Amino acid sequence: MGKSKNKKFKSPRFSAEGLPASAVKDVEDEEEVDSPAGELLEKLQSPCPDVREYACASISRMVQQSQAIPAFLQRDAVRCLGPLLLDRSLAVRETAAGALRNLSACGGFEVCEYMVKQDILTPLTALLIECCTGFDSGSGLSPKSQKDQKNPKNPVEDVANEAVNLLWNLCESCNRALLVFNKAGLLDMLIRCLERHPHNIELALSAAHCLHTVTEDNTELLGSLNTPVLSGLESVLLSSQPGMAHMLLRTLAAGSMWNMKSCLPSDRQAQTLSALVATLSQSLELDSGTLIPELREAEAARSTAVSSGVEMAERPAGDMEAEEMEEEGGVGMKNGKTTNRDDDISDLLPTGKEELREAAALLAAQQTSLEIIVNMCCSDDPSDDEWEEMSSSDESEMCPDGISEGNSSLLSPLCLSAEVHSALLNHSIPEKVLKKTEFPSSAAIEVCAKSPAWKGLIKKMQRVQCRALTCLHNILSAMELESLGGAPALQALAEHLSKLVFSKPEIPKQEEFLEAVTSAVRSLLQIMASKNIPQCMSAQQLMRLSEAATRCDTISVRVNALAILGITGSTLAREEGTADSLQMIGNALLQVASKDHNMVVCGEALDALFDVFADGKEAEKAAKNIHLLPSLKALQPVFKAKLRKECKGKYSPDQLCVLDNIKINLRRFIGYLETLE
Template identity: 80%
Template sequence: MGKSKNKKFKRPQFSAEGLPVSAAKDIEEEEEVDSPVGELLEKLQSPCADVREYACASISRVVQQSQTIPAFLQRDAVRCLGPLLLDRSLNVRETAAGALRNLSACGGLEVCEDMVKQDILTPLTALLRECCVGLASSTENPPKSPKDQKNVVEAIANEAVNLLWNLCECCGRAVSVFNKEGLLDVVIQCLQQHPHNMELALSAARCLHTVSEENTELLGALTTGALGALESVLLSAQVGMGHILLRTLAAGSLWNMKSCLPSEQQAQTLSALVATLSQSLELDSGSLIPALQEAETARSTTQTAEAGVDGDVEAVEMEEEGDGDGVVRNKKTSKRDNNISDLLPTEKEELREAAALLEAQQTSLEIIVNMCCSDDPSDDEWEETSSSDESELCDAVCEGNSGLLSPLCLSAEVHSALLNHGIPQKVLKKTEFPSNEAMEVCSKSPSWKSLIKKMHRVQCRALTCLHSILSVMDPESLGGTPALQNLAQHLSNLVFSTPEIPKQEEFLEAVTSAVRSLLQIMASRNIPQCMGPEQLMRLSEAATRCDAISIRVNALAILGITGSTLARQQGTAASLQMIGTALLQVASKDQNMVVCGEALDALFDVFADGKEAETAAKNIHLLPSLKTLQPVFKAKLRKECKGKYSQDQLCVLDNVKINLRRFIGYLEKLQ
């Protein structure tokens, strides 16, 4: 989606196994204390493949601590690791790709851009091409054991595709290389391994979902085979959370590529696409997560009991395991950590299932937001400044010439599909706070705690999705006045159910966007709603203290909508004074001109008309306050805004300046 990631992928914990006997003791001692950066990079040049493998694995582990990354970059770690992607040892290739993958994932945007500048994509592309040769035979003859060379090739491909995904998600130049080198075929080939290698298929699906967004050059290179492979995944019927996630990612990629679909196929694909999203959202994580955790506990208990019986046999087998060079290879520690994401090892299969479920639901909600976008200009130009997830999700995916994109077809086809599958109701259900049972289960287990943040993120994405649905759908299709009033009560419960307004910025951004859209609709239809001005003041006060500009803008818009509604009612002067004072304070003191402009716009709306507004304006000395503010606003606009704000924002701010002059004239006439 064009945003940097901070995911950490824990790579295998390599021990001294596989090293020459004479080196084993020294290496084990070094593992107790992280080797200095220089020593690890020097080991990458060792003539011994086992030493190179160990060094790559150690770097992979160390760079998960982001404070170590600058030291590696200063010593040209990327240039040292790059050639090892094509090392003669397959194990070295895998661990080198894993180290670069972790470096890109933990280093973020700037590190990824630096890696691309250092031409890491050249050896990575060559590696992916070589993997394709192995994958071609693997498709017909799936690997039968962990030792199978095809299995090793798939493991290398998984690391390489994840590295490619990280780079393309953070760096536009990487996407250009992806297009130029025709890497779509490689990713599709990895996607097609899903019948026997779900991890590789998911990595490929994530990469494709990212790289296909707003990529017109890629759309021009799409083949019938690539679209067919995606549709095959979309229509697959395998059960399990991994398969649900895979189908969801395929749905997202197909939505990004919809303009390339034959016209006679669009309706069928759209229906299957929305059905996939619906299937993901209808699952109840609140009951499934506790059930999965219980299953993990039961399996662990059984395995512990069996371990007492099988331990002696296993010890004998490990003693006999060798390769003729006198080195004993420990079969237990040679197992890979087949991670999907966020430190989830193979033996945590139930945890992986739960994480896949939450990722599928988050991704589904993001796709629906994209589907709700239109080419029409926003009625709120201030959103241009938002760095929120919402603006990232709405990245103008609706550009293009597909028939599905025209406003008429968007309403007739996309909206119908969303309504036919009950998407608005399912989205609303996901806006609820995570269940207490699921939260309690996850909080008690260190390995499951990471899911708490994921559950809250699904809720925030659902609130953002609700905002989008409200922005584009006819209220009558959502249930009319009763449904809107129930929704207002629901949002009120989310925000005001505790003495303090929730302080998490991600939640505040999403919930204020939803409240703002709902209040706008209800105000335009004169529908009474349950949230009073005092409550909305509390919400706005909490929001205006946030660093995120978009949250502050939402809060001011909420006050403007509330105030303009109250101005048409009797006996509301006191509430209007409270709102006007808050807006004046922001307009006078906020350091961001966009926020100041939104506050002034809200003031214009609140005090534009009505006896109650006139009374309140006099009581808060609105006219002299605005006269004092006017020259300051004009000076800031002239001196501080060039280069700091976009051209569109400057145009809107200039309109605010003009409206401020006119509004002052209006207030003077009233007096």
Template identity: 80%
Template sequence: MGKSKNKKFRRPQFSAEGLPVSAVKNVEDEEEVESPADELLEKLQSPCADIREYACASISQIVKQSRAIPAFVQRDALRCLGPLLLDRSLTVRETAAGALRNLSACGGVDVCEDMVKQDILTPLTALLRECCTGFDSSSGILPKSPKDQKNLLEAVANEAVNLLWNLCECSSQALSVFNKAGLLNVLIQCIERHPHNMELALSAARCLHTVTEENAELLGSLNMAVLGGLEAVLLSSHPGMGLTLLRILAAGSVWNMKSSLPSDRQAQILSAVVATLSHCLELDAGALVPALLGAEAVRCMAGPAGADGEAREGEMEEDEEEEEGDGSMRNRKTAKRDNDFSDLLPVEKVELREAATLLEAQQTSLEIIGNLCCSDDPSDDEWEETSSSDEGELCSDSVCEGNSSLLSPLCLSAEVHSALLNHNMPEKVLKKTEFPSSAAVEVCSKNRAWNCLIKKMHRVQCRALTCLHNIMSVMDAEALGGAPALQALAEHLSNMIFSKPEIPKQEEFLEAVTSAVRSLLQIMASKNIPQCMSPEQLLRLSEAATRSEAVSIRVNALAILGITGSTLAREQGSAPSLQVIGSALLQVASKDHNMVVCGEALDALFDVFADGKEAEQAAKNIHLLPSLKALQPAFKAKLRKERKGKYSPGQLCVLDNVRINLKRFIGYLESLP
């Protein structure tokens, strides 16, 4: 292909790791194992609120075991729990929402679709509206003090928002209901509670960040109240990691709505978005995490609060062990949500919650910056499935009347390019690729409760590498600091990859680092800038990557080989190295089961052996011409057989070009003396 593919981050899907804390009560182990669905569902009909609450809380706990879910679904648990969202008791509402939240999280897409089909969104919408009305009134359902009443109301809203979030991610019908029901304003009201209840505000902000992504229908309901609410959050300057994360999520939502922003405000809002992201990345998590852990130790020595926290660490660690990562997060239907477990941590673990929130904020910042560097042009990612949504299709007259769209695709890159450079974003992103610091990893590894942050810290590094890849894909060498900066970056990546005897095998890291190396080699090759990675090192990296199950990693590996080979072909005496590269590419092109990978291998071969005496000699030595002639019929037949359903139209278009170029390249080789 000869060009980099941008990796677009999508908000990850809710998974079993994100379970509610307040709505899940302790249930005896015997009940979890036996899963007494009939008995608990019967208790949901009890006239006693305490019994209904107990039944909901028991279901919440039991369905965390996925094997228990079918027993409840088959017995119509969704229909039984739905009406309890509007129960006369607020505590029953909270635990019912928590049970449904856990069912949706652990049951996955199928259970979420069932919830939508059984109209769970009708009582859920009514519940959210009642909660928002109750925020501003002293009236209540329970005879408690106004303060207790409001706290309980916010707890109910938090569970309801998380349920809504999951449904909208898993079901397009749920997203359509969200749009038509005007729930955008409900989320803004919840976000505005941040001075009083940061947990609720963050849940609503995460949901908003998700539902505004590639949702053209929603943009028609965007109004100045929504924009004003998000701007107020962006401009907030109070201390605390919670507000830092809230501002980041607001910035991401604003960016998702960019095509509907008022034209006279776009430059100002873009500047505020990038400034918010920049400020977050300036925080030195490598120093802050150990400092927060130290502060916790001092506080625990001064009182007994720490003892309670130790008793509950096991619960949090169990959640963390199930964490799964999806480096590029392209598919909103299958990608797992990152384990944003800060709302699961014990309340007394203040410093640990702060550290977890900081890492989530920096990860999200890097994802948003990566998306800023993704063009709306589908050709920027030829091998990826093109988006079917058009964010600019619908637009509210009240907001964007006469909008010439400063942030339109024609001038988006220039505006973002300027904003990123003004805030030294390439340098800040590069700094995060050096994360996590050994000091932070060491202190967390020695503390049972804090050990769970190590994966989070490594994920920040992976996001930074992918973000760096996107930046290099859209900026020229001069904007990135010229030859010296690029050579320093090559040395940095080389140390990161080759400092250990074996190439790291973690899939998330391997995808991120191969993407970054690919973009760096490409831009250096285009400017004839020497780099420190040897062909032998790059071959080792590519060999490790081509053994990966992930298509994107194998594609990156082949592109790296193609760039390395085409650069070597210009050097005298490089024929032996070209033979090794050519043989590796031929092996993949003829044997890989995925047509996208085969196509990339062939395309790399075209680049490596396109011209030059060294390339001609190497091609003859590895019998490239007869090998390609033998491969051609099989490639055409496989493409014809698999073109329906398995690959996107964009991928098929590229594969057709490879097929045509293969025929032409064979003709070129036949013409050589």
């Protein structure tokens, strides 16, 4: 039976749809120097700081259109903007960093690589060092806060926020940027920015996001960690400021601490782990289905209160422009800056959208919490990412007749440390994760659907559900049955998943949901089959789910669907009067094994066939009825030829190893069927 590999989340990459840097070469040279790009880049050299600031802001807006990016890159925009990061004017520094931030976010991974090759990290590093030096000595008000004397802000922090976001984009897109980050000692700069959280949550959140990214699988960085870094993170983790933004900040700090777990002093590990899991628990306790309608109602009440026009007249023009743009279905903006990183606009909403910020931060905190728990319940096997759903048939697992038995060792839990296991159970993490697997609240979806500005939260709520289902998959793989509540708890869980999938006339078609729910169903069915626990989902229902999943373009979804059929069939084969159901399952598996274009999927279908028809009179009867032996004989040379001709260079070594084992098993299984004849 196929392994159910537990998932591992890496820091989310922004989904850049912009043009790659190589597209610069394809731009025709017809544009003259007086083109919009050329004119703006010339203005960057103006002796007047206002003109330089205007040019930077204009570039910031223009590069949000991917088709405009090659024109700027062709004219060496990165090298033109780089020196302005150290301009005499703080306003120019901020807008220059904002323009580069947008270029990195909207241009894609190759543009980020290009920017690093253009040595943008040298002035960016110098800027961050200067900013951190100026946090305590900065004077005066930033342009944005001059109208709000009650809330003065150090203008250096505005510059630092743009710089940190640019650094974040580069480090999550480019390994070379990470190497520079490690050597330049920028970790200390991020901690300094993080420590501004009591009065500048926006800057602290940017630093926390960046820190969460750069500490992941970064052995060189972890080797240089010092006590001030760990203490700075711990102080954030143990902070207690109210509000969803601070909850998100603590959650990101928890994620960074988990990334650094190998570096924690032994005498602080237990305390830190407890604080970390407590933070995740607090985030998951919050009910977005109740809080989001309340926040939307609060926003509406505040809008009504200011509708007299007095406050509206004093409202900054930038806020009104951003709101008008949102009403037209655009992306939230702030000072001309935007990003498409995972559709996250929480740090780009205009002032006056506090409730929407809170709602976005709430969902981001819960999604991040679930991803951290996924990783806590994940093995460190490097092959996890190579083959998410590897077939398990192996010569070492063969019975005397050459047929692979159900691989019970794969169903045993991973070796969670006692401390992690206890912490997760003490904070009722499995129960809280299960609660988050429910469909988003209809009330929350309804209020968000009525407002263009809030509509984007619907997708975020759905993503939280998907992350919870993936988290459930890993928890099932990593924890003992007794810890989860025994057989009754698993039966209740099977009923819950059944309602999620089968409560509507059609199986939900969203790929993200299908991947998460099929992973959870697969893990649950494996455990229940290994323990002989009856479950409520019928073979017909599981066939419906598998049929919907095998039509999905995502390979892991198709693999999960086939594994579910294999588990179901091998269970039915031990029961009487199930030949008809086995025929239905066998025909479906044969269809995929012979026609799917992906060898991983074909291999999983064959692996499932071996499980279903390995033993039992009902299986023998069904195998004859669907002509299994001649079908596999016809398929064998085709599978071998594809494996020999098509797979090299297309699949990883781990995948090729598994496929080779399946080829051997296919030969042996055909021999087994021939003995039955």
